[in-house]
Amino acid sequence: MSGSLTLALRTAQSGLLVNQSALDAVAQNVANVNSPDYSRKIVNMEQRVVAGTGAGVQLSQVTRAVDEGLLKSLRLELSAFNQHDAQSSYFSRLQDLFGAPGDNTSIAHIMTEFGKSMEALTLAPDQSLEQGEFVRQAKEVANKLTQMSSTVQELRVQADTEIAAVTSTINTLASELSDINNKIIQNSSTSADVTDLRDKRDAKLDELAGYIDISYFYRGDGDVVVFTRAGRTLVDNSSPTISHLPASTAASTTTHAEGDFNGIYIGIETAANDITDEVRDGKLKGLIDLRDGTLADLQSQLDEFAAELRDAVNLIHNQGSGFPGSATMSGTRAFINTGTAKTVPIAGEQTITMGNNSDTRITLFDSTGNQHTTTTVQAIMASASYGSGASAANGPWNIAEVAATMQDWLRQNGTANATVAVSSTTGKLNINLNSTTYNIALRDEVNTAGTVPAPVGSTAANATIQFDANGDGTADETVSGFSNFFGLNDLFVDDVVDNIWETGVMSTSYASTAATLTIYNGTTSTNVTVNNGDSLTTIAASINAATAAGVTATIIPDGSGQRLRISSQNGNAFTVTQAAANTFISDTSLHSADVRVSEQIRVREDIISSPSLVTRGAIQWDANKGASGEYFLSKGDNTLIKSMSQMFATTNTFDAAGGLSSTSMTFVSRSTSILTNNATLAELNDSQRTYQEDLSNSLKTKSDTFRGVNLDEEMSNLILFEQGYNAAARVISVIQAMFDSLERVIR
Template identity: 25%
Template sequence: MSLNSILSAGQSGLTAAQMQLRVVSDNVANVNTPGYVRKVAEQSSLVSQGVGVGVEVTRVRLATDRFLQAATMSASAEAQRQGVRHELFDRIQGLFGDPGGTSGFFAQVDDMFSAFAATAEDPASSPARQAAIFGVQSLFDEGARISRQIQSVREDADGRIKSAVDRANGLLQQIEALNVQIAKATVVNEDASGAEAAQARLIDELSGILDVRVSQRNVGGVSIRTNGGALLAGDGFATLEYARAGVINAESSFNEIWVTEPRGQKRPLLDGVTSGEIKGLVELRDVDAPQAAERLAELLTRAADELNRAHNANTAVPAPQSLSGRNVGQSLDTALAGFTGNTAVLITDAAGVVQTRVALAFDGAGNVSVNGDTVPLSGFLAELNTKLGTSGTASFVDGRLTITAAASRGAAVVDDPASPARKQGMGLSHFFGLNDLITTDRPALYATGLGATSPHGFPAGQTLKLRLTGETGARLRDVEVTLPGGTMTDLLNALNDPVTGVGGHGAFRLGGDGSLTFVGSTTPPARLSVLEDRTSQSASGVSITEMFGIGGGVRASRADGFALRTDVARNPALLGLARADYATAVGARAFVSGDGRGGLALADAGQGSTKFDAAGESVGGTSSVSRYASELAGDVGGRAAVAKSRAESSAALHSEAFSRQRAHEGVNLDEELVLMTTYQQAFNASARLIQAAKDLYDVLLGIV
């Protein structure tokens, strides 16, 4: 080896040792810097013609482990997902109050029925009536408040989705800008560790927003993709787009989140997102909150219906002059079809003495006997008015049946206890809502009683736009159904058409009670929502969505539509606490003041079995209002507890993964001290080698 080679080797050793010491110095200086990743200088031997001629630092890199990094990013995404779900669902649970307390929402259910029990003991007591009325108002007002607040939580989640999308866009731009810097530094063999460290911090933040996959590029920097394969950064940066909905309510349909890849391809983001903040917010907004709202609405609907069932069998003393029903969403003859059994319309004076009695007997075959004269259902109204004479009138306008007594008279509808008039388990007064205690501004019961051959009542040509979404929340398909005229069978065929309807993803089914439900055929089943409803039934003016409760949104929206009947709220004497006798003849007293049988029926309304529809994660079934309220309390509390447990578990997992990553990537002062000593000795050795070569030069020059 020549002296020049010895000098060159020594010089390369000095340079390499200096670089190593500089890297160690940076590591020690940043030992307490949050997020700092330890640097490592890689060096290798210089060889010329098979002979070692020195050493060089080939590159300075970060001491990262891609497996630990991937585990930490995955844990971070899941921790953010579960964290936001717990945070927002905890707010929903708080709306209901303490399930076991005496002042929460669920306590008000029992308090209301207890108040009716007090009225039964003393029907003439004005304070008892007022307490019962206050209990009813309090329950349904509180239910409406909770329903609106749940929508506020959804609105908050939707706003945070928009913010998360904007933050992700900013991070992707910065990551791609650092990709360019790192690539340039790599080409000229410069130290790019600073840019790489900054990029790693940005990637960590991005992984909390949505789960991503990161791979190293040969030219330096990283490529980032979603789990669905959409390119986010690495060859330019992607752009995420989300347009928020306007005013958010239970029936709102939300826009999709789109990702436009660097080369212009546009695809739904949620197709490839399984965790992260955005995923958690979407799940809370589209699944957790709507399910809670649907179950609340179902509880209030059945509570209102059971109160109305009892109150329609009751009467105030004196009887009200007018019995005005609710919009049943059908023509009168269609609504009457299917009734069997007996009932009577009584017109009484102020003392409860019957002035006119009209007996009705339905045969279930399309006919009704009115005081012994049989007519088809289409002639029912005219025949009833004939038999009422001057004592009263009956009318049917906009889907509402109304019976009005003459001046100074009252009206009551009484079922035959031996063979009561019934359709779908409802009496005539109950079905039409003639003496409802709880009113609503929209259809709340979806058991229409329509059969396969019943006319649906919607004019041909009206349209209904539906959206089918998958488990991830990504859109599967939007369909616009054009309604045909004709029967319910014709309507089902149009809805289930495989091209213009929901066929291929599920089917609508007509229940025996006239309800219409969608059943998904895919695994997992697709979810259905209504984007636009331009339908209006001829007889009632209600839309097909409102009439059948299509989609969870319209069902959840029922919660804020219930209210105590206005005239009863103003005058507690109109609260029906008495019961009229069916067999009372004209000239006899049908009911008396002080009768508390109706009050007992209202108090027992919470204990009677009734059919609950599927709502949220509940499959429905037969239960009582009180029991369903208890189950809902347990469900809300249980889901909040599960959300908290998941959030804590995922946070602990992220903490463990982060700790292991930091243990590998962080600075250990003992290790750095050993390295510093090693490279100082290497520096000294290189310096001594140069000195030895110099001495040889001096000797040789002296000889010459």
């Protein structure tokens, strides 16, 4: 009998202890009813059996009310939400800084005002007020473009800095998860309750999912292994460190593809461990997309726009001059091998040839705009009296011979101290009359009779300049206008060096035709073979294999396509040409890159100082002046400023850039498109952010409802466990009384 009473006592004791644990769990649940990330604890009981005989009750385990499948879905959506959320503040800043098309500070409004200033100058070309306003508006356009470019690069640097901060946070979370893993394993081995540790780990996983896309699984010992969806390990027994060194500055040429932005490395900093292009979601993805996608695309749009504006305006501005001509002319085209002045160029010297019966008239004018003397480029180049002697009538001429010949003619015709030379530092052609008596102006002409040089009074039309960029005897580029070719009277200038070449935006599936490319640096030519069907990536590899060229080729993402970019390794200028009959350059629009133009575009300094230097009119011919007709300049001539105004108001062909397609539209419309595209992206991001936020909140509500504490349910459990505890205590009390009775009988 005593043995049965002892067993009963132990059985009742087990009920007492288990119900006590259950009451503790209820107390924990009630106490944490408002605690975030807390999951309701469930006490699971089971019958205790000893030697095949029931021996009361025991605590099986304390579990959590958690839906793991729902949590996985929630974490996926949290990653997507944070990707868009990370971009919201950047889009807001772009909207604030760039403005809407109708805002007075927007590029679209400023371009409109620039057009109005052209129209006003057309009506009053001789008025200094209108001249000054035109220059002021041109400066506003250039300043706005440089400001926008600067803002884009500042935001890219900030995004890169945030990327570094995110990687640091990921490392911290990974370390904390590893520490929690160890505690769970240690406590589980002693059958201790680890549910609170699991709650804490879930909270860290939720936080980590906000920064980077994650996948995970649980091992049998209770720890969790976390890795990216691309398969890179983040948390394991030995977790690798994520590192990223942020950039201190950025420019339009700064890209991750070229290695200018450091990679995001997991473990050792090698190319194989760079996960920049592998990240799929989370705040990290949002920042990468901003730095390398959205903002880089916007920069591409600005550069292409600035280059088109520069080229279109300068083409017309170079067709004439301010009144009464210019005392100095500074070219903007830099040559890499001007040669030594001589009548017959040798291999390697860059040369020009005049085609299509075109010629360029050089005229000196007095202060009233009347002709002092005139000639043509072909006439003096073919004369034995100037330069090194008589050259071929229409070329080819090396650049040094052109300069020497023009200088001799100017010195022999009224400007004895004139200098015409190519700068040894910049490679640009400069003309300085060093005279207060006369001024120079250029006019392109075409002789319809087909004779050269063009006789006086020939039809005004842009000269055709064929440029042999690598001195191999074959023309590589055709440019409209002699002054425009040299950039002798540009309105918009920049300091962009021809040390970066790139294609237009190409499809990722592009396949090349066969070609032989020549990369020439002024002294050395390096040939690169392009095979039929080569992709841009294959072509880049072929260029990089030609180490003697001293260039690096990279594939640069741009909008929905890509560009092949070729950059000089030492920063010096070079040219890229192709064999005769090859079409690779035209097929891909390979050209000296527009990148950097919006950063550097500005109005020429002497025009800012003297707005009267703005081209309004062209050199005119009057057959009734003098003995047999003369050229003259008129202060009230509006011929060219009117042409510029008409050009500005009509459509211009813009190349694809930064997600904007190739199209024909006005400059104002294109500037509006840039703003509209940016606003559309901002609205799309905000819409996606809102959608992901609603979806995440919905999933979180479902998860919280499932895992959260229900006070009514806990009160019911409290009564149930209390009654169980009281009943067990009552059994113990009865057994104690029975033991007391047994003790009295024995006495």
